[in-house]
Amino acid sequence: MQKQLLLLFTNILLFSSVSFAGKVERAFKALEIYNYFKAKELFEKKVNRHDAAAAYGLSIIYSTNNNPFYALDSAKKYIQLSEQFFPNVSDRKLQKYKEYGFDSTAILLLKDSIHHKKFKEVLKKNSIKGYNHFISNYSDAKQLEVVVSLRNELAFEQTKEIGTPEAYFMFMERYPNASQLSEARANYELSLYESITHSQSIESYSTFLEQYPESPFANKAQDEIYKRTTAKGQVKDYVEFVKNYPSNRNVNIAWRNIYKLYTREYTAEKIAEFRLDYPNYPFMDELMVDFELAAKKFYPIKRDNKYGFIDKEGSEMLPFEFDWADFFSEGIAIVEKDDFVGAINKQGTVIIPFEYSEIERFNNGIAVVSKQGKFGLINKLNQLILPLEYDEIGIFNDGLALISKNNYFGYIGKNGVIEIPLIYQSAGAFQNGYAYAEMNGKKGIINLKGEAVIDFIADWIEPFNVDGLARARVGSKYGVFANNGSMIVDFQFENISEFSNGYALVADSTNKYSFINEKGKLISTMSFDFIPEALSFSKFSKEGFAKVITKGKIGIIDTTGEKVVPAIFDAIGAYLPKGLTAVKKKGKWGYMNPETRLVISYDYEFAGEFINGKAIVRNDMGFGIINEDGKQLLPFEYNSIKWIDKLGYLVEKGMEKNLLSMDFVPILPKYYQSIEVIDENLIKCATLNSVEVYNRIKGQIVWK
Known part of the structure; x- marks a missing residue:
């Protein structure tokens, strides 16, 4: 131009x-x-x-x-x-x-x-000075607006590089009409917050709140105080928080957490104790509802493909809105909605949000959870005690739970701390203070400290039983260790069964077997004929008797190895030294007395144990019940009969079922396709089209 x-x-x-x-x-x-x-x-x-x-x-x-x-x-x-x-x-x-x-x-x-x-x-x-000079001396230029914008942009970039609250404050003072004003104000508040709380100490957050109570970061400061004060998640931590920070916005959350942790067993007694210990609890109305509900048992039940909860009277306690529901345990029930699992309390309040793939029942306030194939531990506050990064978490035994990650195994305590590092190729749950573990392809036994009680020498080993004994195998030979590390039975047997009431079957290379006691001593010569099935049925009972095989026939011996019943039977039921015992010959069952005399002839295809003078038997017409005289008490017309302790008999005829009392009187008003005894109060009965709940105490259907 x-x-x-x-x-x-x-x-x-x-x-x-x-x-x-x-x-x-x-x-x-x-x-x-x-x-x-x-x-x-x-x-x-x-x-x-x-x-x-x-x-x-x-x-x-x-x-x-x-x-x-x-x-x-x-x-x-x-x-x-x-x-x-x-x-x-x-x-x-x-x-x-x-x-x-x-x-x-x-x-x-x-x-x-x-x-x-x-x-x-x-x-x-491109300098602030140059832009300001243009703005001051060329105010009538058509480029003025662009220059002002460039000046403000450059000034803001320089301010951000400094990043102090003073720098942002100066920017806002100098350029009140800048388009960056909102961002500058936000950055000012953030930098002010960060400059005062840079130490991230509780004291620094308290100082910030005292000086700037109206700051947009006041809530964050309150949350940080709450987070740091209660980091350990103990009742005492939340109590201290409520005491020291009564105006903090998280006080009500803290109170609820105190309540959840204190009453984790969720018993009426514990709730009453909490009320006495914390009379200032702000949610007493909810507490009283919990107190009333704690003693009431809730039952999950399904209706129209949705689960809800009823009580033993059949009253609906929680609506039918879940895809699946478990029983309440420690005041919490695991429920499922839309393919995600959460947990509710008895008031129907969601305690654990619906965000997990699995949640196991809470045990002492702790539950195993999984998400996207990884497992962790949470408490009732939904706080992760153990992060969701493990491939497996077992149940707690002896205070420790088995965990695995990347094909290595170790153990954690209930506080989420790894007590035994993940160094094993395989491992088992603790039992009686011991667990098996594997290193370098060999197995041994460790104690609760992770110390090897049995060195890693075995190809197979089991945990110590209640008597402190563990079977092990090296190559093809079995032996037995004691929990003091000694070996009570050398690696010499082809098979050793589990110990049962102090005795275990041992079999040698000639396919003969006998039994050893807890000291590893044989009670008799290796005179019985071994077959693999003997490992499961040839065990000593609490009364001190065991079935044995001689030349393909079954007899009974005592703990001294003496024959009590000669080996003349094809099979023998549960041996009753003072009652009748079911015995089998030529494909039929009958009953013998303690003197081995047949008192009920071989008329049955099945013969059960006598309970309260009655036994379930089956002939070619069906199942029935007889007494000890062989007299028929219930006709042989049922497809099956099962004894239910303290209740009576579950009988099936055709495709339908009913319950009979011990006197063979029908308990339910009609026959059903399925019957499930829930507990001592309720029985769930189902037909093709409906589900009904029967109250045993009332003797009537209370829900359908």
Whole structure:
């Protein structure tokens, strides 16, 4: 644009037929031949007389960069003077000046050119000082808004680099109309919060709240105090928090957590104890409801493909809105909704959100949970005691639970602390203070400290039983260890059964067997014929008797190895030394007395144990019940009969079932397709189209 103006001006000088008289004329002629010194001198003498053309000429000199006087700020000064003086130019002079291209349009064009050049200059320098200078001295430039925006943007970037609350505060003070003001204010609040709480100590958060209680980060500071004060998750921690920070917004949460942790067993007694210990608990109404519900048993039941809960009276306690529901344990029931599992209390309040794939029942306030195939531990506050990063978490035995990760096994305590590191290739749950573990392909036994009680030498080993004995195998031979590390039976047997009431079957390479006691001593010679099935049925009872095989026949011996019943039977039921025992010959069952005399003939295809003088038997017509005289008490017309302790008999006829009392009186009003005894109070009965609940105490259907 400047070149155009200069060219225009030169043409005017060359082709104009009119000439200036005096200094302005000579100044423009000097300018024509680039005599900037002469032109400047002449223009300056005229400009002092408020000559608009002289001011215009000076502006051209100062805005042209091929002379030593190039200075855009001076060019701006003189174009403004030209603009200022222009209204005072007479029509006669204006007419003369127009011959040289000087008029109001020329002034505007030159001014825009100066603005454009200055804009490019400050843009190249990109400094706050430069932008501010433009804003202050070129306020009429059309680039002003852009420059203000660039200045604010640069100032904000520099402020962010400093990042202090003082820097942000200064930015807001200096640039109140900046588009970054909201972000600056937010950053100011954040940097103020971080500068005071950089130590992340409880004291620093308290100081922040004292100084800036209205800060948008006040809630965060309160949350941090709560988080750090209660980090250990103990009742005493929450109590201290409530005591020391009564105005904190998390106080009610803390109170509820105190209650959940204190009453984790969820018994009426524990709830009453809590009420006495914490009379200031703010949710006493809820507590009283819990107190009433604690003693009431809830039963999960299904209706229209949804689960809800009823009590023993059949009253609906919680609505039918779950895809699956478990029994309540420690005041909490695991329930499922939309393929996710959570937990509720007896008031129906969600205690654990629906975010897990699995939740096991709570045990002493702790539950195993899984999400996306990984397992962890939570408490009743849904706090992760153990992160969700394990492939397996077993049940707690002896205070420890088996865990695995990346094919290695170890053990954790109930506080989520790893007590025995994950160094084993395989391992088992603790039993009686011991567990088997594997290292380098060999198995041994460790104690609760992770110390090897039995070295890692076995190809197979089991945990110590209640008597402190463990079977082991090296190669194909079995032996027995004691929990003091000694070996009571060397690796010499082909098979050893589990110990049962102090005795275990041992078999040698000749397929003969006998029994050893807890000291590893044989009670008799290896005279019995071994078959694999003997490992499961040839065991000593509590009364001290065991079935044995001789030449394919079954007999009974005592703990001294003496024969009590000769080996003359194909099979023998549970041996009753003072009652009748079921025995089998030639495919049929009968009963013998303690003297081994047959008292009930071989008439049955099945013969059960006598209980309360009655036995379930089966002939070719079906199942029935007889007494010890062999007299039929219940007709042989049932598909099956099962004894249910303290209740009677579950009988099935055709495709339908009923319950009979011990006197064979029907308990239920009709036959059902399935019957499930829930507990001593309720029985769940189902037909093809309905489910009913029978109350045993009331003797009637209470829900359907």
